[in-house]
Amino acid sequence: MTADPTIRKAVCPGSFDPVTNGHLDIIGRAAQLYDEVVVAVLINKTKSSLFTVQERLDLLTEVTSKYPNVRVDAFHGLLVDYCRANGIAVILKGIRAVSDFDYELKMAQMNRGLAGIDTLFMPTNPEYSFLASSLVKEIATYGGDMSSMVPDVVHARMLERIEEKNRRD
Numbered sequence: 001m002t003a004d005p006t007i008r009k010a011v012c013p014g015s016f017d018p019v020t021n022g023h024l025d026i027i028g029r030a031a032q033l034y035d036e037v038v039v040a041v042l043i044n045k046t047k048s049s050l051f052t053v054q055e056r057l058d059l060l061t062e063v064t065s066k067y068p069n070v071r072v073d074a075f076h077g078l079l080v081d082y083c084r085a086n087g088i089a090v091i092l093k094g095i096r097a098v099s100d101f102d103y104e105l106k107m108a109q110m111n112r113g114l115a116g117i118d119t120l121f122m123p124t125n126p127e128y129s130f131l132a133s134s135l136v137k138e139i140a141t142y143g144g145d146m147s148s149m150v151p152d153v154v155h156a157r158m159l160e161r162i163e164e165k166n167r168r169d
Contacts, residue, residue, distance in 0.1 A: 010034040010090040010120070013079050015042050016056050017049045018154045019063060020136055022128030026094035029122060031067040038088060039064060043076040050137055050161055063151045080115035091119045096129045 012027055016039070030037045041056050051059070053074050060072040075082040079091065091111060093104050101121065108119035124131075131149055139146045140158050147155050 007036060007087075008034045008090075009036045009038065009086070009088045010092045011038045011040050011079070011083060011086075011088045012092050012094075013040045013042060013075075015044065015047070015049070015133065016060055017051055017133050018136060018150055018158055019056070019060055020128070020131045020133060020150050020154075021148075022094065022096070022124055022131035024063060024151065025125045025128055026092070026122055027064055027070060028067065030092050031070050034090070034092075035069060037067070037070045037092070038086065039070060039072045040079070040082060041072070041074045042079075043074050050158065055157070059151075059154055059157065062153055078114070080111050080117050083117050084115055089117065091117055093119055093121055094124045095121045096124050096131070 010030055010033070012023075012030055014023065016023060027037060027039055039060050041053055041060065043053050049056075057072050057074055064070040064072065073086075083089070083091065091108070093100075093108075095101050095104060104119070104121065108121075111117045111119060136146050136149050137158075139149075140162055146158070150158065
């Protein structure tokens with residue numbers, strides 16, 4: 001699929017397990033800059049996840065519904081292949097700290113070399129700079145209050161999922 005040069009598209013990739021308020025901040029800001037923003041959930045079957053891919057897609061669709069130019073999708077394999085197949089020229093990544101930048105810069109350079117796909121780094125809002133899905137899951141697992149870190153619907157689903165897991169264990 002060739003990209004329509006009149007439509008500016010970007011992809012925000014990630015595992016989104018779970019989607020946090022930091023993710024939503026980046027997605028919302030991207031929606032103001034691009035005609036279409038694709039929130040792409042990476043399918044990684046080797047990684048243990050709190051939510052299934054379909055649950056993450058459903059949650060993301062719900063929490064991004066206020067942005068008419070945001071669509072949610074899933075992919076596996078190389079992100080640049082997904083971008084080429086969908087006419088997307090820009091990968092948008094939120095950066096929380098220098099450590100994120102160090103890792104993401106290497107990925108950006110690789111993606112540029114592989115497919116000519118550029119990466120735009122967007123600094124996170126300082127209010128969300130400490131948020132990471134893995135930390136949110138850990139806090140929730142030990143009964144900590146993560147309600148201010150995730151959208152309400154995600155918070156409720158996390159509590160349900162952790163309760164289900166605790167009943168099984």
